[in-house]
Amino acid sequence: MSAQTPILETKDLRCVFTVRQGLFKAKKPLAAVNGVSLQVRKGEILGLVGESGCGKSTLAKILLGLQEPTAGALLIDGKPSSSFSRIDIARRVQPIFQDPFSSLNPRKTIGDIIALPLRVHKLARRDEIRPKVLEIMDLCGLSKRFYESYPNQLSGGQRQRVAIARALIMRPELVICDEPTSALDVSVQSQILNLLTDLQKELNLTYILISHNLAVVEHMATHVAVMYLGRLVEQAPTDELFRNPRHPYTRALLDSVLTPEPGMGVPDSQLGAAFPNPIDPPRGCTFHPRCPKAMDICKQAAPTPIVSGEGADYDMVECHLYGPQEARAA
Amino acid sequence: MSRILEVENLRVDIPLESGTLHAVRDISFHVDKGETLCIVGESGCGKSLTSLALMGLLPTKAIRTANRLTLGGRDLGTLNETQMADIRGSRMAMIFQEPMTSLNPAYTIGNQLAEAMLRHRKVNPNEARERAIYLLEKVGITAAASRLGQYPHQLSGGLRQRVMIAMALMCGPDLILADEPTTALDVTIQAQILHLLANLQKEFEMGLVLITHDLGIVARVAHRVAVMYAGQIVEEGTVEDIFRRPMHPYTQGLLRCIPIPGKTARGAHLGSIPGMVPSLIGDLKGCAFANRCPHAFSDCNTTDVALREASGGQRYRCLLSQEAAEQNAREAATA
Ligand SMILES: Nc1ncnc2c1ncn2[C@@H]1O[C@H](COP(=O)(O)OP(=O)(O)OP(=O)(O)O)[C@@H](O)[C@H]1O
Ligand SMILES: Nc1ncnc2c1ncn2[C@@H]1O[C@H](COP(=O)(O)OP(=O)(O)O)[C@@H](O)[C@H]1O
Ligand code: SF4
Ligand code: SF4
Ligand SMILES: [Mg+2]
Ligand SMILES: [Mg+2]
Numbered sequence: 001m002s003a004q005t006p007i008l009e010t011k012d013l014r015c016v017f018t019v020r021q022g023l024f025k026a027k028k029p030l031a032a033v034n035g036v037s038l039q040v041r042k043g044e045i046l047g048l049v050g051e052s053g054c055g056k057s058t059l060a061k062i063l064l065g066l067q068e069p070t071a072g073a074l075l076i077d078g079k080p081s082s083s084f085s086r087i088d089i090a091r092r093v094q095p096i097f098q099d100p101f102s103s104l105n106p107r108k109t110i111g112d113i114i115a116l117p118l119r120v121h122k123l124a125r126r127d128e129i130r131p132k133v134l135e136i137m138d139l140c141g142l143s144k145r146f147y148e149s150y151p152n153q154l155s156g157g158q159r160q161r162v163a164i165a166r167a168l169i170m171r172p173e174l175v176i177c178d179e180p181t182s183a184l185d186v187s188v189q190s191q192i193l194n195l196l197t198d199l200q201k202e203l204n205l206t207y208i209l210i211s212h213n214l215a216v217v218e219h220m221a222t223h224v225a226v227m228y229l230g231r232l233v234e235q236a237p238t239d240e241l242f243r244n245p246r247h248p249y250t251r252a253l254l255d256s257v258l259t260p261e262p263g264m265g266v267p268d269s270q271l272g273a274a275f276p277n278p279i280d281p282p283r284g285c286t287f288h289p290r291c292p293k294a295m296d297i298c299k300q301a302a303p304t305p306i307v308s309g310e311g312a313d314y315d316m317v318e319c320h321l322y323g324p325q326e327a328r329a330a
Numbered sequence: 331m332s333r334i335l336e337v338e339n340l341r342v343d344i345p346l347e348s349g350t351l352h353a354v355r356d357i358s359f360h361v362d363k364g365e366t367l368c369i370v371g372e373s374g375c376g377k378s379l380t381s382l383a384l385m386g387l388l389p390t391k392a393i394r395t396a397n398r399l400t401l402g403g404r405d406l407g408t409l410n411e412t413q414m415a416d417i418r419g420s421r422m423a424m425i426f427q428e429p430m431t432s433l434n435p436a437y438t439i440g441n442q443l444a445e446a447m448l449r450h451r452k453v454n455p456n457e458a459r460e461r462a463i464y465l466l467e468k469v470g471i472t473a474a475a476s477r478l479g480q481y482p483h484q485l486s487g488g489l490r491q492r493v494m495i496a497m498a499l500m501c502g503p504d505l506i507l508a509d510e511p512t513t514a515l516d517v518t519i520q521a522q523i524l525h526l527l528a529n530l531q532k533e534f535e536m537g538l539v540l541i542t543h544d545l546g547i548v549a550r551v552a553h554r555v556a557v558m559y560a561g562q563i564v565e566e567g568t569v570e571d572i573f574r575r576p577m578h579p580y581t582q583g584l585l586r587c588i589p590i591p592g593k594t595a596r597g598a599h600l601g602s603i604p605g606m607v608p609s610l611i612g613d614l615k616g617c618a619f620a621n622r623c624p625h626a627f628s629d630c631n632t633t634d635v636a637l638r639e640a641s642g643g644q645r646y647r648c649l650l651s652q653e654a655a656e657q658n659a660r661e662a663a664t665a
Contacts, residue, residue: 051516052487155606185372185543190587190600197597212517215546219589219596238596256521258546259591260664262569266525266550271518 004311005078006039007173007206008063008093013037013072015058019279028279032058033069034230037305039314040174045200045207047221047238049214049253053278055230056210060176063208065089087121094167096160096177104151104159110137111147114165123170132169139202140165141195157188164195168203178210193220214257218242223314226250229278229286232305236315246317248293285320293321334504334537335361335384338398342379344391349611353379353392355561361505361537366528368548368569369541370584371558374607377541380558381507384539385424386414402504420450423498427510429490432497433482439466439493440478446500458500465496469526488519495527505537512547524551545588549573549664557581560607560618563637567644574663577646577655579623582662590664617649625650625658 015033020026032055040046048056061067062074065081074081076092084092094117097103104113114133118124124132134144140161151159160180167175180196181189193216199205211217217224217238224241226234226249234247245251252269272290276282282289288298297320305318342354354376361367369377383394386406399406401421409417418424426432434442443462447453453461459478466474469492482490491511498506508527512520528551531538540551548555548569555572557565557580565578576582586601594600605622608614617623620630629649637645640652648655 051518186545186584186587187372187603191602191604193589194599194602197599214517215589215591218591219594219600242591252518256517257591258521258524258544258550260545260549260573260585260588262549262552262573264550266521266528268525269518269521271522 004041006041006075007077008040009038009073009075009078010063011037011073011075013059013062013074014070015055015062015067016070030279031230031281032278033062035072036227036230036232038225038232038235040206040208041311042173042206043204044223044312045209045221047217047224048208048210048227049212049217049224050227052212054227056227057178059227060095060178060208060210063176064093064095087123090117090121090172091170092172093174093176094170094172096163096167096175096180104162106151108150109147110142110149110151110154110162113151113162114169117166117170121170133165136165136169139199140168141191155188156184157191160184160188160192161195164192164199168199171203172205174206174208176208176210179212180209181216182212189216196220214253215259222312226253229276229281231286231318232316233287233319234315234317236317237313240315246322247319248291248321249287252290252292295320332363333360334363334365334402335359335539336398336400337384338396340380340383340396340399341394342376342383342388343393343395344389345393346611351611352613353561353610354383355614357556357558357561357563359556359563359566361539363504363537364532364535366531366538366540366551366553367556368552368554369539369556369558370543370545370548372543372584372607374610375558376561377543377558378509381424381509381539381541384507385418385422386411387418387424416450419446419503420501421503422505422507423501423503425491425494425498425506425508425511427513429487429494430482432494433490435482438479438481439485443478443493443497443500446497450501461500462496465499466493468499468530469493469496470522471496488515488523491515491519491523492526495523495530499530499534502534503536505539506531507539507541509541510543511540513542513544520547527551545584557584560614561610562618562647563645564619564648565644565646566637567640567642571642571644575640575644575656575659576662577640577644577652577659578619578648579625579650579658580619581646582658583622583624585662585664588664593664617647625654 013033013036017030017032018027019030036059050056062069076084111133115129118129142161181192209220221238224238225232228249234250245254252271255267255269270292284300285298285303288294303318303320305316306322307316309315338358339356340354341356344351344353371377382388388394396407440462444458447458463474466477471477471492512523552569555569556563559580565581576585583603603622608618616631616633617635620626635647635649637647639645
């Protein structure tokens with residue numbers, strides 16, 4: 001397992017935007033992704049979690065080739081992404097976005113929407129398109145009768161199925177799901193999660209699953225990466241992470257999960273409310289103003305990642321509480 | 331125990347070209363002092379219109395009727411718009427999902443908080459300012475005095491929601507209506523805001539109606555729960571009863587849909603509720619849930635279903651006997 005080449009790997013990936021805070025203020029750099037290294041292997045489901053604005057979607061866009069990174073490397077099947085053409089990347093990595101309402105063109109039929117990637121990349125003859133689309137619609141639980149329908153005639157769950165079908169028509173290896181169910185009711189969410197599970201088995205897919213909902217991540221993911229202000233602060237196999245969260249931010253995240261157990265009350269995560277300004281991030285560990293465990297060193301020096309294990313057991317934490325010794329012993 | 335809010339047979343009808351949409355269909359509930367009632371249900375079931383109906387803030391074309399609608403014994407049904415405006419903000423206040431719907435971007439936080447009080451209470455601006463600072467500190471905003479001069483857009487979503495809560499508390503209301511107050515927020519901020527709301531509610535002994543579609547929130551915050559489906563309350567009971575003995579097939583279905591840590595195996599199929607909510611236009615015949623219910627039988631399509639009472643005061647709208655319902659409840663319970 002550990003010898004297997006990751007189907008996707010990033011090394012110290014960075015993405016810096018320049019933004020203006022006010023009309024007359026000078027432009028300043030904003031590091032939306034600030035040195036991210038991760039690996040995804042075939043068949044895994046990597047859950048990516050973190051607060052709004054921490055850089056999840058920007059990272060996803062880089063992985064999809066939709067956003068040029070400022071620095072760092074993106075490897076696909078062990079080769080630099082620059083050695084692949086757009087079609088080659090699109091054939092391997094496909095997105096399913098957050099909002100099925102705005103990401104579907106309202107003036108196109110469902111059949112056209114799903115077929116679009118085939119047309120753009122000229123991957124099918126005209127007479128092949130319809131059977132291919134119908135096949136993938138069937139796989140995604142969409143009745144044939146929707147082929148000529150328009151998005152506004154479909155429910156939220158059906159539209160999300162269309163978004164999934166559109167991603168899968170390219171037969172990708174890796175699907176990046178950015179909040180695939182957050183706009184949906186629970187009864188529809190469960191159907192979509194079940195569909196994603198079935199498709200993964202059937203088509204041997206790999207997922208990166210971005211979600212605010214930690215119960216969903218715990219249910220689906222094999223591995224979890226926790227992101228804070230542009231950096232991964234902890235990575236571990238799912239069971240490990242939920243049983244033994246190490247980074248104080250991971251702990252706060254898990255403490256904030258409201259499981260449906262009556263009488264437990266709402267926990268106090270002990271986190272300050274202030275999400276730091278990404279244009280002017282705190283010195284040292286960027287989490288220190290909110291960290292209940294912060295020490296003097298945290299205000300001065302940024303912690304470096306402590307890595308142990310490899311392959312499926314890969315884990316990593318970036319926090320001064322864990323010196324290299326402890327991490328190796330653990 | 332003193333009763334703050336009493337609602338009997340509340341209806342909200344919206345005339346449309348294609349017929350009348352019965353968005354809220356004869357719902358009845360009550361809230362006591364210091365009590366939290368959660369109204370839970372999926373989108374479109376009528377939760378928001380219920381809260382807007384209580385506040386007298388329905389869209390103009392919507393028609394509200396009720397056999398009884400009282401706040402602290404006072405009949406809200408007979409009040410004119412001026413009297414209602416006086417009650418809003420002073421005796422009952424609302425917290426919306428998106429705080430910017432109630433915060434005015436053109437005025438400072440301080441102005442808006444003070445205004446909320448000056449309008450309803452005989453206080454001078456200084457006293458109003460003092461109270462604003464006191465409440466901003468209460469809701470966990472540091473350097474409260476210096477925030478008074480800030481504008482809403484200068485605050486993060488979580489801070490704005492805290493300001494909204496402070497604003498709702500300015501006049502010391504008896505009842506707070508919160509419609510999905512944390513849906514737009516991160517889980518960490520959500521937990522903080524709910525923690526805060528629950529503490530304030532206890533401290534000031536307010537009644538709280540919290541509307542949400544999130545069963546995790548319901549379990550952790552509610553004293554009592556009303557489950558809505560297609561404009562009706564289909565089940566009502568204490569929070570323990572709802573999660574330990576959900577009697578209605580819809581409540582059972584909802585609980586099966588969510589992954590439960592330690593109970594649902596990783597990647598195992600979650601339960602689902604196939605099918606769609608019936609159209610709310612015109613009358614419903616039989617049980618509104620019949621087309622999606624795994625336990626439906628022929629009577630369900632023809633007989634109108636009344637709320638029935640199970641032991642312990644839990645009420646559920648279903649033709650199944652208590653024994654049969656309890657049987658199904660056992661495997662759906664989360665706790
Ligand atoms: N095109 C851009 N120009 C300037 N700043 C940007 C741009 N795109 C994103 N950002 C900033 O980069 C940071 C990360 O944004 P991103 O959308 O990746 O967050 P996210 O983790 O996906 O958040 P959410 O959970 O809300 O979807 C934010 O501070 C955002 O404002
Ligand atoms: N202004 C309106 N005009 C017409 N129909 C409306 C209006 N507001 C709400 N509805 C309808 O009333 C029903 C209940 O809506 P709402 O109370 O907003 O649901 P919820 O808050 O539970 O999601 C839905 O079918 C909705 O489409
Ligand atoms: S490095 Fe220090 S401030 Fe940062 S998370 Fe660890 S203990 Fe907290
Ligand atoms: S009345 Fe019938 S259809 Fe309705 S919930 Fe009960 S068993 Fe199901
Ligand atoms: Mg995003
Ligand atoms: Mg609503």
